[in-house]
Amino acid sequence: MSNAASRIxxxxxxxxxxxxxxxxxxxxxxxxxxxxxxxxTEAKANEKAAFANALKKGWT
Incomplete structure (x- = not known):
């Protein structure tokens, strides 16, 4: 192969x-x-579940 071809x-x-x-x-x-x-997405689901669980335990 030529020098020019090698450079290319x-x-x-x-x-x-x-x-x-x-x-x-x-x-x-x-x-x-x-x-x-x-x-x-996972954090939002965990947050929603935590709030739902808190509500079930009387949290308002």
């Missing part, structure tokens, strides 16, 4: 590496958001 391949690989890192960053951010949304 190296540049393309570097660009691809940057794109893959960006995709990885996005995937981690989305996963963190989904986990946070799931935790919020």
């Amino acid at each position: 391949i190296e540049q393309l690989q570097a660009q691809n590496d940057l794109r893959m890192q960006a995709a990885n960053d996005i995937a981690h951010a989305v996963a963190a958001r989904v986990n946070a949304e799931n935790a919020l």
Whole structure:
């Protein structure tokens, strides 16, 4: 392979590496958001259950 071809391949690989890192960053951010949304949903359900239980015990 010629020097010019090797440089082109190296540049393309570097660009691809940057794109893959960006995709990885996005995937981690989305996963963190989904986990946070799931935790919020669970917390809201626990809060609702705690209030319902308190009402059953005479809390007003």
